[in-house]
Amino acid sequence: MTRQADGRMADLKLPTRAEDFSEWYNQLVLRAELADYAPVRGCMIVRPYGWTLWENIQQALDRRFKATGHVNAAFPLFIPKSFIEKEKSHVAGFSPELAVVTIGGGEELTEPLVVRPTSETIIGHAYAKWIQSYRDLPVLINCWNSVVRWELRTKLFLRTLEFFWHEGHTAHATAEEAEAETRQMLDIYADFAVNDAAIPVIPGRKSEAERFAGAEITYSIEAMMGDGKALQSGTSHNLGQNFAKAFEIRYLDQKGELQHCWTTSWGLSTRFIGAIIMVHGDDQGLILPPKLAPYQIVIVPIWKSDEEKSAVMSAVKEIRAQLAAAGFRVKTDEREGMSPGFKFNDWEMRGVPLRIEVGPKDVAKGTVVLARRDKPGREGKAFVGRDNLCNAAGKLLDEIHIALYERALAFRKANTAETSEYADFKVAVEKGFALSHWCGSAECEEKIKDETKATMRCIPLDQAGGEGQCVYCRRPAREKAIFAKAY
Protein backbone atom coordinates (compact mmCIF):
# COMPACT_ATOMS: atom_id res chain seq x y z
CA MET A 1 0.00 0.00 0.00
CA THR A 2 1.33 3.40 -0.94
CA ARG A 3 1.88 6.19 1.51
CA GLN A 4 -0.72 8.20 -0.37
CA ALA A 5 -3.43 5.56 -0.10
CA ASP A 6 -2.51 5.03 3.53
CA GLY A 7 -2.77 8.65 4.42
CA ARG A 8 -6.06 9.10 2.62
CA MET A 9 -7.72 6.18 4.35
CA ALA A 10 -6.50 7.42 7.70
CA ASP A 11 -8.10 10.73 6.89
CA LEU A 12 -11.44 9.27 5.85
CA LYS A 13 -11.98 6.84 8.67
CA LEU A 14 -12.80 7.82 12.21
CA PRO A 15 -10.87 6.16 14.99
CA THR A 16 -12.98 3.28 16.27
CA ARG A 17 -14.77 3.61 19.58
CA ALA A 18 -12.90 0.66 21.00
CA GLU A 19 -9.53 2.15 20.02
CA ASP A 20 -10.11 5.64 21.44
CA PHE A 21 -13.62 6.59 22.47
CA SER A 22 -12.69 10.15 23.36
CA GLU A 23 -10.94 10.82 20.05
CA TRP A 24 -13.81 9.17 18.16
CA TYR A 25 -16.14 11.64 19.86
CA ASN A 26 -13.98 14.71 19.20
CA GLN A 27 -13.46 13.97 15.53
CA LEU A 28 -17.07 13.05 14.98
CA VAL A 29 -18.38 16.30 16.42
CA LEU A 30 -16.09 18.26 14.09
CA ARG A 31 -16.50 16.15 10.97
CA ALA A 32 -20.27 15.79 11.21
CA GLU A 33 -20.27 19.61 11.44
CA LEU A 34 -22.20 19.69 14.68
CA ALA A 35 -19.82 22.15 16.31
CA ASP A 36 -16.40 23.74 16.06
CA TYR A 37 -13.86 25.18 18.47
CA ALA A 38 -14.11 28.90 19.16
CA PRO A 39 -11.14 31.27 19.48
CA VAL A 40 -11.69 31.43 23.25
CA ARG A 41 -10.57 28.44 25.28
CA GLY A 42 -13.42 26.15 26.26
CA CYS A 43 -16.00 27.87 24.08
CA MET A 44 -17.92 26.26 21.27
CA ILE A 45 -19.41 27.29 17.97
CA VAL A 46 -22.60 25.34 17.31
CA ARG A 47 -22.81 24.86 13.56
CA PRO A 48 -26.11 24.78 11.64
CA TYR A 49 -26.38 20.99 11.66
CA GLY A 50 -25.84 20.89 15.44
CA TRP A 51 -28.09 23.85 16.06
CA THR A 52 -30.94 22.32 14.03
CA LEU A 53 -30.63 19.24 16.21
CA TRP A 54 -30.84 21.53 19.25
CA GLU A 55 -33.88 23.31 17.79
CA ASN A 56 -35.61 19.97 17.44
CA ILE A 57 -34.76 19.16 21.05
CA GLN A 58 -36.09 22.57 22.06
CA GLN A 59 -39.37 22.00 20.25
CA ALA A 60 -39.84 18.56 21.78
CA LEU A 61 -39.32 19.96 25.28
CA ASP A 62 -41.08 23.28 24.82
CA ARG A 63 -44.19 21.48 23.66
CA ARG A 64 -44.20 19.52 26.92
CA PHE A 65 -43.54 22.62 29.04
CA LYS A 66 -46.45 24.49 27.46
CA ALA A 67 -48.71 21.47 27.84
CA THR A 68 -48.09 21.56 31.59
CA GLY A 69 -48.87 25.25 31.96
CA HIS A 70 -45.44 26.86 31.71
CA VAL A 71 -44.68 30.09 29.83
CA ASN A 72 -41.38 31.38 28.47
CA ALA A 73 -39.63 34.62 29.49
CA ALA A 74 -36.15 36.16 29.45
CA PHE A 75 -34.01 37.41 32.34
CA PRO A 76 -30.75 39.37 32.20
CA LEU A 77 -27.35 37.89 31.47
CA PHE A 78 -25.76 40.03 34.21
CA ILE A 79 -26.45 39.45 37.86
CA PRO A 80 -25.29 41.78 40.66
CA LYS A 81 -22.54 39.94 42.51
CA SER A 82 -24.31 40.48 45.80
CA PHE A 83 -27.28 38.41 44.59
CA ILE A 84 -25.18 35.30 44.17
CA GLU A 85 -23.93 35.76 47.72
CA LYS A 86 -27.38 35.78 49.30
CA GLU A 87 -27.90 32.02 49.41
CA LYS A 88 -25.12 30.42 51.42
CA SER A 89 -24.59 27.07 49.73
CA HIS A 90 -25.27 28.65 46.31
CA VAL A 91 -22.22 30.94 46.70
CA ALA A 92 -20.09 28.11 47.97
CA GLY A 93 -21.04 25.97 45.00
CA PHE A 94 -20.69 28.52 42.25
CA SER A 95 -18.07 31.09 43.24
CA PRO A 96 -15.12 29.03 41.95
CA GLU A 97 -16.57 29.04 38.46
CA LEU A 98 -17.93 32.55 38.03
CA ALA A 99 -17.05 34.95 35.24
CA VAL A 100 -17.24 38.48 36.65
CA VAL A 101 -17.43 41.79 34.80
CA THR A 102 -15.69 44.60 36.65
CA ILE A 103 -15.39 47.21 33.91
CA GLY A 104 -18.21 48.71 31.83
CA GLY A 105 -17.81 51.50 29.31
CA GLY A 106 -14.23 51.97 30.41
CA GLU A 107 -15.19 52.63 34.02
CA GLU A 108 -14.67 50.41 37.04
CA LEU A 109 -18.14 49.27 38.15
CA THR A 110 -19.29 50.09 41.67
CA GLU A 111 -20.67 46.57 41.93
CA PRO A 112 -19.17 43.76 39.86
CA LEU A 113 -21.60 41.87 37.64
CA VAL A 114 -21.61 38.12 37.47
CA VAL A 115 -22.32 36.53 34.10
CA ARG A 116 -25.15 34.17 35.07
CA PRO A 117 -24.05 30.63 35.88
CA THR A 118 -27.80 29.90 36.41
CA SER A 119 -30.60 32.33 37.17
CA GLU A 120 -32.14 31.34 40.53
CA THR A 121 -30.99 34.55 42.19
CA ILE A 122 -32.07 37.12 39.64
CA ILE A 123 -35.35 35.33 39.09
CA GLY A 124 -35.85 35.08 42.85
CA HIS A 125 -35.44 38.83 43.04
CA ALA A 126 -38.15 39.32 40.42
CA TYR A 127 -40.48 36.79 41.99
CA ALA A 128 -40.23 38.63 45.31
CA LYS A 129 -41.65 41.69 43.57
CA TRP A 130 -44.32 39.88 41.60
CA ILE A 131 -45.73 37.58 44.23
CA GLN A 132 -47.89 39.01 46.99
CA SER A 133 -50.86 36.73 47.37
CA TYR A 134 -51.65 33.04 47.15
CA ARG A 135 -53.71 34.14 44.16
CA ASP A 136 -50.44 34.91 42.31
CA LEU A 137 -49.29 31.30 42.66
CA PRO A 138 -48.06 29.16 41.16
CA VAL A 139 -45.60 31.02 38.92
CA LEU A 140 -44.43 28.71 36.15
CA ILE A 141 -41.72 30.27 33.98
CA ASN A 142 -39.12 28.79 31.68
CA CYS A 143 -36.16 30.47 29.95
CA TRP A 144 -34.23 29.39 26.86
CA ASN A 145 -30.80 30.95 27.26
CA SER A 146 -27.11 30.32 27.78
CA VAL A 147 -25.09 30.41 30.97
CA VAL A 148 -21.39 30.65 31.79
CA ARG A 149 -19.38 28.51 34.17
CA TRP A 150 -15.60 28.81 34.19
CA GLU A 151 -14.78 25.13 33.87
CA LEU A 152 -11.21 23.92 34.01
CA ARG A 153 -11.51 21.04 31.62
CA THR A 154 -13.81 21.35 28.65
CA LYS A 155 -15.14 19.15 25.87
CA LEU A 156 -17.46 20.07 23.02
CA PHE A 157 -21.12 19.81 24.10
CA LEU A 158 -20.30 17.98 27.33
CA ARG A 159 -18.67 20.82 29.21
CA THR A 160 -17.96 24.25 27.78
CA LEU A 161 -17.56 27.66 29.42
CA GLU A 162 -20.77 28.86 27.86
CA PHE A 163 -23.54 26.40 27.21
CA PHE A 164 -27.07 26.60 25.89
CA TRP A 165 -29.92 25.17 27.89
CA HIS A 166 -33.28 25.98 29.30
CA GLU A 167 -33.96 26.69 32.94
CA GLY A 168 -37.42 26.46 34.45
CA HIS A 169 -38.19 28.35 37.65
CA THR A 170 -41.40 27.92 39.57
CA ALA A 171 -42.85 29.18 42.84
CA HIS A 172 -45.59 27.43 44.80
CA ALA A 173 -47.71 27.85 47.91
CA THR A 174 -46.89 24.52 49.47
CA ALA A 175 -44.02 22.08 49.84
CA GLU A 176 -46.16 19.33 48.34
CA GLU A 177 -46.89 21.34 45.22
CA ALA A 178 -43.20 22.18 44.75
CA GLU A 179 -42.23 18.55 45.13
CA ALA A 180 -44.93 17.51 42.65
CA GLU A 181 -43.62 20.08 40.15
CA THR A 182 -40.05 18.87 40.59
CA ARG A 183 -41.09 15.30 39.96
CA GLN A 184 -43.34 16.21 37.06
CA MET A 185 -40.45 17.88 35.25
CA LEU A 186 -38.20 14.90 35.89
CA ASP A 187 -40.89 12.72 34.32
CA ILE A 188 -41.01 15.06 31.35
CA TYR A 189 -37.26 14.75 30.83
CA ALA A 190 -37.46 10.97 31.04
CA ASP A 191 -40.37 10.91 28.60
CA PHE A 192 -38.48 13.13 26.19
CA ALA A 193 -35.31 11.03 26.45
CA VAL A 194 -37.13 7.78 25.78
CA ASN A 195 -39.73 8.85 23.25
CA ASP A 196 -37.87 11.49 21.27
CA ALA A 197 -34.18 10.66 21.73
CA ALA A 198 -34.50 6.88 22.08
CA ILE A 199 -32.25 7.04 25.12
CA PRO A 200 -33.05 4.87 28.12
CA VAL A 201 -32.55 6.79 31.36
CA ILE A 202 -32.63 6.08 35.06
CA PRO A 203 -34.56 8.72 36.99
CA GLY A 204 -33.34 9.11 40.53
CA ARG A 205 -32.35 11.28 43.45
CA LYS A 206 -28.88 12.75 43.92
CA SER A 207 -26.79 12.36 47.05
CA GLU A 208 -26.06 15.37 49.21
CA ALA A 209 -22.59 15.65 47.71
CA GLU A 210 -23.92 15.67 44.14
CA ARG A 211 -26.86 17.96 44.87
CA PHE A 212 -27.31 21.40 43.26
CA ALA A 213 -25.87 24.26 45.33
CA GLY A 214 -28.90 25.59 47.18
CA ALA A 215 -31.34 22.72 46.60
CA GLU A 216 -33.12 20.57 49.16
CA ILE A 217 -33.44 17.67 46.75
CA THR A 218 -31.96 17.19 43.29
CA TYR A 219 -33.33 14.61 40.89
CA SER A 220 -31.66 13.64 37.63
CA ILE A 221 -31.97 11.33 34.69
CA GLU A 222 -28.80 9.31 34.16
CA ALA A 223 -27.86 7.61 30.91
CA MET A 224 -25.12 5.15 30.00
CA MET A 225 -22.82 6.20 27.17
CA GLY A 226 -21.25 3.83 24.63
CA ASP A 227 -18.12 3.48 26.78
CA GLY A 228 -20.07 2.53 29.91
CA LYS A 229 -19.71 5.91 31.59
CA ALA A 230 -22.67 7.81 32.99
CA LEU A 231 -23.95 11.17 31.82
CA GLN A 232 -26.31 13.27 33.88
CA SER A 233 -28.70 14.30 31.14
CA GLY A 234 -31.25 16.49 32.87
CA THR A 235 -31.84 17.75 36.41
CA SER A 236 -34.80 18.91 38.46
CA HIS A 237 -34.36 20.62 41.84
CA ASN A 238 -36.69 21.10 44.73
CA LEU A 239 -35.27 24.28 46.25
CA GLY A 240 -37.48 24.18 49.35
CA GLN A 241 -37.65 27.65 50.86
CA ASN A 242 -33.92 28.33 50.54
CA PHE A 243 -34.15 30.90 47.77
CA ALA A 244 -37.55 32.16 48.99
CA LYS A 245 -35.91 33.04 52.30
CA ALA A 246 -32.76 34.52 50.74
CA PHE A 247 -34.83 36.73 48.40
CA GLU A 248 -37.94 37.24 50.53
CA ILE A 249 -40.29 35.57 48.07
CA ARG A 250 -43.46 35.69 50.22
CA TYR A 251 -47.20 35.59 49.85
CA LEU A 252 -50.25 36.16 52.02
CA ASP A 253 -52.25 32.97 52.46
CA GLN A 254 -56.03 32.68 52.79
CA LYS A 255 -55.77 33.30 56.52
CA GLY A 256 -53.91 36.54 55.95
CA GLU A 257 -50.59 35.12 57.20
CA LEU A 258 -47.31 35.87 55.44
CA GLN A 259 -45.63 32.70 54.10
CA HIS A 260 -42.43 31.95 52.21
CA CYS A 261 -42.91 30.36 48.81
CA TRP A 262 -41.57 26.95 47.82
CA THR A 263 -39.53 27.08 44.62
CA THR A 264 -38.14 24.67 42.03
CA SER A 265 -35.75 24.83 39.11
CA TRP A 266 -34.96 22.36 36.34
CA GLY A 267 -32.71 22.28 33.31
CA LEU A 268 -31.50 20.33 30.33
CA SER A 269 -28.60 21.54 28.20
CA THR A 270 -26.83 21.09 24.86
CA ARG A 271 -24.93 18.41 26.80
CA PHE A 272 -27.84 16.23 25.77
CA ILE A 273 -26.46 16.34 22.22
CA GLY A 274 -23.35 14.69 23.64
CA ALA A 275 -25.59 11.96 25.03
CA ILE A 276 -27.21 11.38 21.65
CA ILE A 277 -23.78 11.09 20.03
CA MET A 278 -22.33 8.75 22.64
CA VAL A 279 -25.38 6.54 23.13
CA HIS A 280 -26.30 5.86 19.51
CA GLY A 281 -23.15 6.50 17.46
CA ASP A 282 -21.12 3.66 15.94
CA ASP A 283 -17.75 3.33 14.23
CA GLN A 284 -19.22 4.79 11.02
CA GLY A 285 -20.30 7.95 12.82
CA LEU A 286 -23.50 9.42 14.20
CA ILE A 287 -26.84 7.73 14.30
CA LEU A 288 -29.49 10.32 15.02
CA PRO A 289 -32.85 9.39 16.51
CA PRO A 290 -35.51 9.93 13.80
CA LYS A 291 -37.64 12.31 15.83
CA LEU A 292 -34.77 14.74 16.43
CA ALA A 293 -32.63 14.34 13.30
CA PRO A 294 -32.25 17.55 11.25
CA TYR A 295 -32.76 15.44 8.14
CA GLN A 296 -34.76 12.26 8.59
CA ILE A 297 -34.22 11.21 5.00
CA VAL A 298 -31.48 12.04 2.52
CA ILE A 299 -31.90 11.37 -1.18
CA VAL A 300 -28.80 10.49 -3.21
CA PRO A 301 -29.34 10.71 -6.98
CA ILE A 302 -27.23 8.48 -9.21
CA TRP A 303 -26.61 8.89 -12.93
CA LYS A 304 -24.04 8.47 -15.72
CA SER A 305 -25.10 10.38 -18.81
CA ASP A 306 -26.89 13.69 -19.14
CA GLU A 307 -30.10 11.95 -20.24
CA GLU A 308 -29.97 9.78 -17.16
CA LYS A 309 -29.31 12.81 -15.04
CA SER A 310 -32.39 14.66 -16.18
CA ALA A 311 -34.62 11.61 -15.77
CA VAL A 312 -33.20 10.86 -12.33
CA MET A 313 -33.38 14.44 -11.15
CA SER A 314 -36.99 14.89 -12.19
CA ALA A 315 -37.90 11.66 -10.36
CA VAL A 316 -35.93 12.86 -7.33
CA LYS A 317 -37.79 16.15 -7.35
CA GLU A 318 -41.13 14.36 -7.28
CA ILE A 319 -40.01 11.96 -4.56
CA ARG A 320 -38.75 14.82 -2.46
CA ALA A 321 -41.99 16.76 -2.82
CA GLN A 322 -44.03 13.71 -1.98
CA LEU A 323 -42.03 13.07 1.22
CA ALA A 324 -41.98 16.71 2.26
CA ALA A 325 -45.75 16.93 1.80
CA ALA A 326 -46.10 13.94 4.10
CA GLY A 327 -44.19 15.90 6.77
CA PHE A 328 -40.76 14.29 6.59
CA ARG A 329 -37.61 16.38 6.90
CA VAL A 330 -35.88 15.56 3.60
CA LYS A 331 -32.60 16.61 2.00
CA THR A 332 -31.53 15.98 -1.57
CA ASP A 333 -27.77 15.69 -2.02
CA GLU A 334 -27.24 17.51 -5.30
CA ARG A 335 -23.51 17.97 -4.93
CA GLU A 336 -21.74 17.41 -8.24
CA GLY A 337 -18.43 15.66 -8.72
CA MET A 338 -18.81 13.34 -5.76
CA SER A 339 -19.47 9.67 -6.26
CA PRO A 340 -22.57 8.10 -4.74
CA GLY A 341 -20.31 5.94 -2.58
CA PHE A 342 -18.74 9.02 -1.07
CA LYS A 343 -22.14 10.50 -0.33
CA PHE A 344 -23.35 7.29 1.29
CA ASN A 345 -20.44 7.35 3.67
CA ASP A 346 -20.77 11.06 4.29
CA TRP A 347 -24.43 10.89 5.32
CA GLU A 348 -23.84 7.80 7.37
CA MET A 349 -21.17 9.70 9.25
CA ARG A 350 -23.68 12.50 9.77
CA GLY A 351 -26.22 10.06 11.16
CA VAL A 352 -29.21 10.54 8.84
CA PRO A 353 -31.59 7.69 9.78
CA LEU A 354 -32.84 6.87 6.27
CA ARG A 355 -31.25 7.16 2.83
CA ILE A 356 -33.01 6.91 -0.49
CA GLU A 357 -30.93 6.01 -3.55
CA VAL A 358 -32.43 6.86 -6.93
CA GLY A 359 -30.67 5.74 -10.11
CA PRO A 360 -31.68 5.07 -13.73
CA LYS A 361 -32.70 1.49 -12.92
CA ASP A 362 -35.02 2.71 -10.18
CA VAL A 363 -36.57 5.32 -12.41
CA ALA A 364 -37.30 2.61 -15.00
CA LYS A 365 -38.86 0.33 -12.40
CA GLY A 366 -40.69 2.98 -10.39
CA THR A 367 -38.79 1.99 -7.26
CA VAL A 368 -36.11 3.38 -4.97
CA VAL A 369 -33.54 1.86 -2.64
CA LEU A 370 -34.28 2.58 1.01
CA ALA A 371 -31.34 2.13 3.35
CA ARG A 372 -31.54 2.39 7.12
CA ARG A 373 -28.61 3.82 9.04
CA ASP A 374 -28.83 1.52 12.03
CA LYS A 375 -28.26 -1.61 9.93
CA PRO A 376 -24.98 -1.59 7.99
CA GLY A 377 -24.55 -2.52 4.32
CA ARG A 378 -26.87 -4.74 2.32
CA GLU A 379 -28.83 -5.86 5.38
CA GLY A 380 -30.35 -2.43 5.83
CA LYS A 381 -31.26 -1.93 2.15
CA ALA A 382 -34.58 -2.67 0.49
CA PHE A 383 -36.28 -1.88 -2.82
CA VAL A 384 -39.50 0.02 -2.32
CA GLY A 385 -42.11 1.03 -4.89
CA ARG A 386 -42.61 4.75 -5.20
CA ASP A 387 -46.33 4.51 -4.62
CA ASN A 388 -45.67 3.01 -1.20
CA LEU A 389 -42.69 5.17 -0.26
CA CYS A 390 -44.18 7.52 2.37
CA ASN A 391 -45.82 4.68 4.13
CA ALA A 392 -42.66 2.58 4.13
CA ALA A 393 -40.45 5.48 5.23
CA GLY A 394 -42.74 6.33 8.13
CA LYS A 395 -42.80 2.75 9.29
CA LEU A 396 -39.03 2.41 9.00
CA LEU A 397 -38.38 5.59 10.98
CA ASP A 398 -40.59 4.24 13.77
CA GLU A 399 -38.75 0.94 13.63
CA ILE A 400 -35.39 2.68 13.79
CA HIS A 401 -36.48 4.62 16.86
CA ILE A 402 -37.47 1.42 18.63
CA ALA A 403 -34.35 -0.42 17.50
CA LEU A 404 -32.10 2.38 18.77
CA TYR A 405 -33.85 2.44 22.12
CA GLU A 406 -33.67 -1.29 22.52
CA ARG A 407 -30.07 -1.51 21.50
CA ALA A 408 -29.15 1.17 24.05
CA LEU A 409 -31.21 -0.50 26.75
CA ALA A 410 -29.65 -3.89 26.06
CA PHE A 411 -26.20 -2.33 26.20
CA ARG A 412 -26.96 -0.69 29.53
CA LYS A 413 -28.32 -3.92 30.96
CA ALA A 414 -25.30 -5.86 29.75
CA ASN A 415 -23.02 -3.35 31.45
CA THR A 416 -24.90 -2.94 34.71
CA ALA A 417 -24.16 -5.27 37.60
CA GLU A 418 -26.09 -5.61 40.82
CA THR A 419 -23.31 -6.11 43.30
CA SER A 420 -23.32 -6.69 47.03
CA GLU A 421 -19.60 -7.47 47.42
CA TYR A 422 -17.17 -4.56 47.14
CA ALA A 423 -14.77 -6.70 45.08
CA ASP A 424 -17.49 -7.25 42.47
CA PHE A 425 -18.46 -3.60 42.69
CA LYS A 426 -14.94 -2.51 41.77
CA VAL A 427 -15.00 -4.73 38.70
CA ALA A 428 -18.46 -3.47 37.69
CA VAL A 429 -17.59 0.23 37.71
CA GLU A 430 -14.63 -0.46 35.41
CA LYS A 431 -17.00 -1.30 32.57
CA GLY A 432 -20.34 0.25 33.48
CA PHE A 433 -22.87 0.80 36.24
CA ALA A 434 -22.95 -0.85 39.64
CA LEU A 435 -26.29 -1.01 41.40
CA SER A 436 -25.63 -1.59 45.07
CA HIS A 437 -27.00 -0.97 48.51
CA TRP A 438 -25.59 2.17 50.04
CA CYS A 439 -25.96 3.28 53.65
CA GLY A 440 -26.37 6.91 52.62
CA SER A 441 -23.27 8.25 54.36
CA ALA A 442 -21.07 10.82 52.66
CA GLU A 443 -18.01 9.00 54.07
CA CYS A 444 -18.73 5.79 52.15
CA GLU A 445 -19.53 7.78 49.03
CA GLU A 446 -16.24 9.67 49.31
CA LYS A 447 -14.16 6.56 49.96
CA ILE A 448 -15.73 4.75 47.02
CA LYS A 449 -14.90 7.73 44.84
CA ASP A 450 -11.28 7.86 46.02
CA GLU A 451 -10.74 4.14 45.62
CA THR A 452 -12.58 3.50 42.35
CA LYS A 453 -13.12 6.90 40.61
CA ALA A 454 -16.81 6.00 40.51
CA THR A 455 -19.35 8.47 41.85
CA MET A 456 -22.87 8.07 43.14
CA ARG A 457 -24.95 8.85 40.09
CA CYS A 458 -28.40 8.53 41.64
CA ILE A 459 -30.66 6.60 43.94
CA PRO A 460 -33.16 5.25 41.41
CA LEU A 461 -36.78 6.09 42.10
CA ASP A 462 -37.53 2.50 41.24
CA GLN A 463 -36.40 0.60 44.36
CA ALA A 464 -37.35 -2.99 43.81
CA GLY A 465 -34.59 -4.54 45.89
CA GLY A 466 -35.63 -3.98 49.50
CA GLU A 467 -33.14 -3.61 52.33
CA GLY A 468 -29.59 -4.88 52.47
CA GLN A 469 -26.04 -4.05 53.55
CA CYS A 470 -23.97 -1.11 52.32
CA VAL A 471 -21.57 -2.36 49.68
CA TYR A 472 -18.75 -0.43 51.34
CA CYS A 473 -19.27 -0.46 55.13
CA ARG A 474 -21.69 -3.40 55.48
CA ARG A 475 -24.02 -1.37 57.71
CA PRO A 476 -27.76 -1.73 57.06
CA ALA A 477 -28.87 0.11 53.95
CA ARG A 478 -32.43 0.87 52.94
CA GLU A 479 -31.80 1.85 49.33
CA LYS A 480 -29.81 0.87 46.29
CA ALA A 481 -27.82 3.42 44.32
CA ILE A 482 -26.16 3.58 40.91
CA PHE A 483 -22.41 4.11 40.98
CA ALA A 484 -20.35 4.73 37.84
CA LYS A 485 -17.58 6.73 36.33
CA ALA A 486 -19.16 9.83 34.91
CA TYR A 487 -18.69 12.64 32.43
Next chain:
RNA sequence: CGGGGCGUAGCGCAGCCUGGUAGCGCGCCUGCCUUGGGCGCAGGAGGUCCGCGGUUCAAAUCCGCGCGCCCCGACCA
Protein backbone atom coordinates in the same frame (compact mmCIF):
# COMPACT_ATOMS: atom_id res chain seq x y z
C1' C B 1 -4.56 24.19 38.69
C1' G B 2 -0.57 19.76 38.37
C1' G B 3 1.52 15.98 34.58
C1' G B 4 2.08 14.84 29.27
C1' G B 5 1.64 15.95 23.97
C1' C B 6 1.21 19.53 20.25
C1' G B 7 1.13 24.53 17.42
C1' U B 8 4.28 25.08 9.63
C1' A B 9 -1.65 26.24 3.45
C1' G B 10 -8.72 24.69 4.92
C1' C B 11 -7.30 19.48 7.16
C1' G B 12 -3.32 15.77 8.29
C1' C B 13 1.82 16.14 8.49
C1' A B 14 7.47 16.55 6.93
C1' G B 15 11.32 20.17 7.53
C1' C B 16 13.82 22.05 13.32
C1' C B 17 18.72 18.02 15.95
C1' U B 18 23.28 20.26 12.26
C1' G B 19 20.40 28.33 10.87
C1' G B 20 20.83 30.03 4.26
C1' U B 21 15.07 29.55 -2.17
C1' A B 22 8.88 26.68 2.82
C1' G B 23 7.54 21.26 1.11
C1' C B 24 4.21 16.52 0.75
C1' G B 25 -0.73 14.17 0.86
C1' C B 26 -5.82 15.27 1.13
C1' G B 27 -9.19 19.18 0.35
C1' C B 28 -10.26 23.73 -2.78
C1' C B 29 -10.65 26.21 -8.07
C1' U B 30 -10.72 25.29 -13.80
C1' G B 31 -11.28 21.73 -17.68
C1' C B 32 -11.93 16.75 -19.37
C1' C B 33 -13.60 12.01 -17.78
C1' U B 34 -16.49 9.37 -14.42
C1' U B 35 -20.75 8.21 -10.96
C1' G B 36 -25.28 1.67 -7.93
C1' G B 37 -20.30 1.88 -1.43
C1' G B 38 -14.92 6.78 0.06
C1' C B 39 -13.31 7.44 -9.22
C1' G B 40 -9.29 9.17 -12.55
C1' C B 41 -6.16 12.68 -15.51
C1' A B 42 -4.19 17.64 -16.51
C1' G B 43 -3.54 22.58 -15.02
C1' G B 44 -4.04 26.28 -10.97
C1' A B 45 -4.81 29.20 -6.41
C1' G B 46 -3.53 29.20 -1.49
C1' G B 47 1.64 30.66 3.98
C1' U B 48 2.04 36.94 9.65
C1' C B 49 5.82 28.82 9.91
C1' C B 50 0.91 30.63 17.30
C1' G B 51 2.69 35.68 19.44
C1' C B 52 6.47 38.87 21.48
C1' G B 53 11.52 39.58 22.58
C1' G B 54 16.71 38.00 22.07
C1' U B 55 21.26 35.74 19.53
C1' U B 56 23.04 36.08 14.30
C1' C B 57 25.16 38.88 8.14
C1' A B 58 20.81 35.52 8.12
C1' A B 59 15.74 32.28 12.44
C1' A B 60 10.13 27.82 10.91
C1' U B 61 14.98 26.02 12.83
C1' C B 62 18.91 28.31 18.49
C1' C B 63 17.55 30.97 23.48
C1' G B 64 13.81 33.44 26.81
C1' C B 65 8.82 34.85 27.97
C1' G B 66 3.80 34.49 26.79
C1' C B 67 -0.79 32.41 24.41
C1' G B 68 -3.76 28.47 22.64
C1' C B 69 -5.50 23.42 21.75
C1' C B 70 -5.78 18.11 22.93
C1' C B 71 -5.05 13.97 26.47
C1' C B 72 -4.55 12.24 31.75
C1' G B 73 -5.68 13.72 37.06
C1' A B 74 -8.28 17.16 41.02
C1' C B 75 -13.44 20.41 40.25
C1' C B 76 -18.16 20.41 37.52
C1' A B 77 -24.62 20.51 33.84
